[in-house]
Amino acid sequence: MGGTFNPIHYGHLVTAQEALSQFNLDKVIFIPTGDPPHKTDEEIASAEHRYLMTVIATASNSKFFVSRIEIDRKGKSYTIDTLRELRKIYTEDVSLYFITGADAILEILTWKDTAEILTLCKFIAATRPGYDLSRLESLKKKILDTEDKIFVMEVPALAISSTDIRARIKQQRPIDYLLPEGVCKFILKNGLYR
Numbered sequence: 001m002g003g004t005f006n007p008i009h010y011g012h013l014v015t016a017q018e019a020l021s022q023f024n025l026d027k028v029i030f031i032p033t034g035d036p037p038h039k040t041d042e043e044i045a046s047a048e049h050r051y052l053m054t055v056i057a058t059a060s061n062s063k064f065f066v067s068r069i070e071i072d073r074k075g076k077s078y079t080i081d082t083l084r085e086l087r088k089i090y091t092e093d094v095s096l097y098f099i100t101g102a103d104a105i106l107e108i109l110t111w112k113d114t115a116e117i118l119t120l121c122k123f124i125a126a127t128r129p130g131y132d133l134s135r136l137e138s139l140k141k142k143i144l145d146t147e148d149k150i151f152v153m154e155v156p157a158l159a160i161s162s163t164d165i166r167a168r169i170k171q172q173r174p175i176d177y178l179l180p181e182g183v184c185k186f187i188l189k190n191g192l193y194r
């Protein structure tokens with residue numbers, strides 16, 4: 001599961017749990033993006049802080065794991081490099097699904113080495129309720145593959161968003177119950193997003 005996780009919240013956790021159940025997965029590996037290739041202007045907490053928040057949020061679930069693969073790799077975090085590394089760890093008989101937000105997947109044709117990415121994994125695109133699916137449908141047509149590569153999964157809890165949480169912190173509005181309590185306390189303790 002890829003994401004900037006800036007910060008991680010219950011929408012991400014419910015997405016992971018739902019993917020485990022709907023796709024009968026063995027585990028979900030959360031991979032916080034180290035240096036997002038497509039973001040320059042947004043306020044992003046340090047990679048180490050985002051990694052630690054992800055560890056705190058997932059600690060109690062025995063099927064959730066967190067990888068430092070993108071945090072520790074130098075340079076921009078390209079998904080292709082991550083998938084190549086994962087493919088060295090997991091043999092061909094293991095199916096890899098890349099879980100992330102639908103809006104991120106819509107941009108996949110602009111990502112580095114898209115054609116190879118599509119040979120290495122399938123995608124689970126998490127959407128918020130009421131999401132307009134037409135752009136994902138046209139993306140699927142553009143990919144022109146006989147095998148299904150992109151699965152859509154609606155997640156009501158994705159009404160929660162990292163952008164909204166950051167705005168709330170700036171405006172000194174409550175963030176309780178939008179993300180795990182341990183993550184809330186970590187944000188306050190470290191003065192993130194003020």
Ligand code: NAP
Nearest residue numbers: 002003004015033078079100101103104111112126161162
């Ligand atoms: P983003 O553009 O910040 O997020 C797009 C939307 O998807 C937002 O609404 C976001 O909500 C949601 N989202 C993000 N991660 C999610 C997750 N794991 N589960 C459910 N919803 C999620 O996307 P991003 O986080 O920067 O990137 C997503 C993934 O795509 C990362 O792994 C990133 O490295 C990869 N990516 C790769 C390339 C490349 O290789 N060139 C380029 C772009 C992205 P929140 O804001 O609430 O999270």
